[in-house]
Amino acid sequence: MKDRVCDILHVLLQNERRRLPKVIGIGVKKCGTDGIINFLNHHPLVRIPFQYESFFFNYDYSKGLDFYRNTMPRTNTKQIAMEKTPIYFNFPPNNIPDLIKSSIPDVKLILIVCDPAPRAFSDYVHERIRYTLFNDPMMTDYRNFTTYVDKYLPILQNLTEGWNKTHERDALRQKCFELAEDDLPATLLANGIYTAHIRNWKRVFNESTLKIIDGGRFIEQPGLIIEDLQDFIGIPKVLLQEDFVRHPDTGHFCYRKFTIKHLKSEIKDDIDSLKCLGNRKGRTRNGKLVVDENILNRLRNFYRPFNEDFFNEIENKVQWL
The missing domain is CATH 3.40.50.300 (P-loop containing nucleotide triphosphate hydrolases)
Structure with a gap:
């Protein structure tokens, strides 16, 4: 044997x-x-x-x-x-x-x-730590999440204004790609618009x-x-x-x-x-880092139509509403 x-x-x-x-x-x-x-x-x-x-x-x-x-x-x-x-x-x-x-x-x-709203906060915390550790310039101008959202939520709202979920997914995806190439900090919010990408996959x-x-x-x-x-x-x-x-x-x-x-x-x-996962994981889920609920509600209102369309695309396999 x-x-x-x-x-x-x-x-x-x-x-x-x-x-x-x-x-x-x-x-x-x-x-x-x-x-x-x-x-x-x-x-x-x-x-x-x-x-x-x-x-x-x-x-x-x-x-x-x-x-x-x-x-x-x-x-x-x-x-x-x-x-x-x-x-x-x-x-x-x-x-x-x-x-x-x-x-x-x-x-x-x-x-x-x-859920893309708390996901954006987690992404922000991640990038701020990268700024602290590696002097990564991506989050230099945004000392807290509220400052970041005040700057970028209106930009995303203008970018997606009048979005028609039936006809404009490709155009929306292209706008998200342009942000990734031209204004990287904006992707902390744009990355939560899942419906722009799911049909492409x-x-x-x-x-x-x-x-x-x-x-x-x-x-x-x-x-x-x-x-x-x-x-x-x-x-x-x-x-x-x-x-x-x-x-x-x-x-x-x-x-x-x-x-x-x-x-x-x-x-x-x-x-x-x-x-277990390393200590750098779960930073926003251990209760030590919290975000203003009003900020999360602003983000949830923004993401709601995109979430609803995404749920339909994947036959309601996940739900956050």
């Missing part, structure tokens, strides 16, 4: 090489993309690159698929590589869905979306190849979502709902990694076995 196991391992190791990803997380930024890929990374058949945001289809497609392949981890014939780049969904170029499909015909995509991918996840539900029931994703990807379901428990200090869900010592005793609450 031992020799047979060694032979199998030898074959698998011999077949290890860099392959294009079979699964890609396409967005949305600040809705839980890190949680999805990091929890799935505990699966023995899922491998993620060290830099798991490649931005290949945004900026590096001209470098060729060999370049992209070389950014992936080595996998054997049973494993799959996965990357996630949260701005694939709603940043230029317009033909990213076509580029992905033509490059990796059998790829499966994961899209996690969330649905014309290339269907329910069997594009999985849409409610980010709010993922926060509260990550085990159920990860179980469902294993079925969607087509890998054995080894990450189970009961493996996800709340951390006693943070209250956020962590994956409870099964270790050899669990075979030797009745360990159920071993905190050392919990695999």
Whole structure:
């Protein structure tokens, strides 16, 4: 038996090489993309690159698929590589869905979306921290979220004034792309207009190849979502709902990694076995950073018609109203 196991391992190791990803997380930024890929990374058949945001289809497609392949981890014939780049969904170029499909015909995509009003606040906090740590100039002029919203909400309202959901999705998407190229801070709000982009993806991918996840539900029931994703990807379901428990200090869900010592005793609450997201995650969900409810209501009023149209497009798989 031992020799047979060694032979199998030898074959698998011999077949290890860099392959294009079979699964890609396409967005949305600040809705839980890190949680999805990091929890799935505990699966023995899922491998993620060290830099798991490649931005290949945004900026590096001209470098060729060999370049992209070389950014992936080595996998054997049973494993799959996965990357996630949260701005694939709603940043230029317009033909990213076509580029992905033509490059990796059998790829499966994961899209996690969330209420765009608090998402914008989370994105703002993220960028302000980048400004503090790296002197990133994107948020230099906006010392608080209210100042930012006072500046950019009127710009987005003017940009989308008179929007006709039946005839102008393409035009709306193009306006969002122009903001991404000309006025990057505006994307903190524009990125929440999901309906501008969803049809562009649905014309290339269907329910069997594009999985849409409610980010709010993922926060509260990550085990159920990860179980469902294993079925969607087509890998054995080894990450189970009961493996996800709340951390006693943070209250956020962590994956409870099964270790050899669990075979030797009745360990159920071993905190050392919990695999949690880094401290930089959940900054706006731990109660320490709050936003004025009036600001959120202004944003919710702005997003409402776009949300309603998005819900119709995805057959009400998620709801925030």
